[in-house]
Amino acid sequence: MAYRNQNHGIHANNIGSAEFRGGVIQDNQWGVYIERSDGILIENMQIKGYTDLIKDITIPSNRLKLCRTQDWRHEGLTMMNTRWRYGEHDNGNGLRMKNVTFSDYDKNTDGCVSSWPIAMMNHKYHDTHFDYVSSWENVEIVDSRGYMFDGCGASQRWGFDDIVINDLDGSLDPTDGSAGPSALVSNFPHMTKIFGDKCTA
Numbered sequence: 001m002a003y004r005n006q007n008h009g010i011h012a013n014n015i016g017s018a019e020f021r022g023g024v025i026q027d028n029q030w031g032v033y034i035e036r037s038d039g040i041l042i043e044n045m046q047i048k049g050y051t052d053l054i055k056d057i058t059i060p061s062n063r064l065k066l067c068r069t070q071d072w073r074h075e076g077l078t079m080m081n082t083r084w085r086y087g088e089h090d091n092g093n094g095l096r097m098k099n100v101t102f103s104d105y106d107k108n109t110d111g112c113v114s115s116w117p118i119a120m121m122n123h124k125y126h127d128t129h130f131d132y133v134s135s136w137e138n139v140e141i142v143d144s145r146g147y148m149f150d151g152c153g154a155s156q157r158w159g160f161d162d163i164v165i166n167d168l169d170g171s172l173d174p175t176d177g178s179a180g181p182s183a184l185v186s187n188f189p190h191m192t193k194i195f196g197d198k199c200t201a
Helices: 052-058 152-158 189-198
Strands: 008-013 018-021 024-026 030-035 040-048 073-079 095-103 114-120 135-141 164-167 182-185
Touching (some): 030 040, 040 073, 095 114, 182 189
Parallel strands (some): 018 040, 024 040
């Protein structure tokens, strides 16, 4: 369990392959932060944002609460947008997630510049083409705002307009997931037209 860290719950930095299995990540500024790391697996985990419990015991103290400065982002998972390793050190994978639930990123965050269950990191490595090969399965995001994944920042700030996240079982389908395997892609014609009328924004 990673609980009540004023920075990262898990900070994976410069890792070639790692597996994070089981547990609860709760009430951290950044739940899981992946930086300069490839071949990451997150499985059987609950990632919770700013819960009512921590809010009740940190008000009015500013010293202990999250988002102590207004330019801090509150994020459950912060992932890469390009691979870090190429050539003989490339393990061929970016991020895999399986059986992961995100919640509590839609409340108690008035002091944060933004609050997202999943977002891209604020670094740009190599070029501006997304190649962090990623797949998610049985990922549930509980958010009353309908927020799920912030790919807009990566597009607007750093020019990534070809993001693809493979949704292996359709669990991220905004309807009911009955369509089966699908993908989250950047909302640009060169990405969406390939799916014809099956792509929804």
